[in-house]
Amino acid sequence: MANSGLWVGILTALTALGASYITARATSRAALVQARTTTMAEALREQRDRRRSTYREMMSCAHAFSEVTWQIDDVDATRDREGKDRILTQMYERIGPTIGNMNRATHEVRLDGPAEVSAAAEQVRQTARHVQPLLKALISDDGPERRHEYDAAYRDFRQAFVTFVGLARQALEVEDQEG
Numbered sequence: 001m002a003n004s005g006l007w008v009g010i011l012t013a014l015t016a017l018g019a020s021y022i023t024a025r026a027t028s029r030a031a032l033v034q035a036r037t038t039t040m041a042e043a044l045r046e047q048r049d050r051r052r053s054t055y056r057e058m059m060s061c062a063h064a065f066s067e068v069t070w071q072i073d074d075v076d077a078t079r080d081r082e083g084k085d086r087i088l089t090q091m092y093e094r095i096g097p098t099i100g101n102m103n104r105a106t107h108e109v110r111l112d113g114p115a116e117v118s119a120a121a122e123q124v125r126q127t128a129r130h131v132q133p134l135l136k137a138l139i140s141d142d143g144p145e146r147r148h149e150y151d152a153a154y155r156d157f158r159q160a161f162v163t164f165v166g167l168a169r170q171a172l173e174v175e176d177q178e179g
Contacts, residue, residue, distance in 0.1 A: 047112075048172060054105070054112045055168040058121055061102040062161050065128050068094045069135070069154055081142070088139045095135060099128050117171050120164040127157040 071091050078084045102125050109121040134150040141147075 051112045051117075051168075052172055054108045055117070055172070058102070058105040058109050058124070058168075059161075059165065061098065061105040062124055062128070062164075065095065065098040065102060065131075065157075066161075068098055069131065069157075072150070072154075075138075081140075085139050088135065092132075092136050092139065095132055099125075099132060102128055114171055117164070117167045120160070120167045123160040124157065124164050127153065127160045131157055 068091050071087060075084050075087045075091075078087060106121045106125040110118045131150065131153045134146065134153050137146045138150055
């Protein structure tokens with residue numbers, strides 16, 4: 001009987017060791033999965049924060065551009081040609097740097113993506129660049145044709161900007177759901 005007690009003890013010890021080994025492996029795997037999940041979640045959070053910052057900068061540049069173009073209302077309110085030309089010249093001088101800032105912001109959006117948002121940012125930049133020469137053409141021009149071209153180009157810019165904002169928001173929302 002002593003032999004069977006010994007065997008029972010050995011079998012119990014081996015079972016405990018086996019169970020301990022299996023538990024340790026499962027715990028190790030769970031810890032590894034948790035570490036990977038945490039690392040991935042942190043990387044996604046950093047990417048989302050970087051994109052949000054980049055998108056906000058692009059939106060800020062587009063707003064600065066719009067602030068210049070909104071002065072067209074001041075031009076409309078001015079009665080004399082000299083006053084109109086003075087405001088238009090000031091607008092033209094201010095619009096160049098806003099487009100330069102938008103160029104820089106667009107490049108940042110390209111780096112952070114995704115592709116759809118990058119393409120939308122590029123469209124905003126291109127439509128803004130189209131407005132600039134049309135603004136210059138308004139200086140010393142009293143005809144309605146150039147003003148209509150300017151207004152149409154600005155509407156295209158606004159539509160491109162609205163599209164950019166929608167795509168940027170959508171990109172950030174998808175990442176929030178994944179995170």
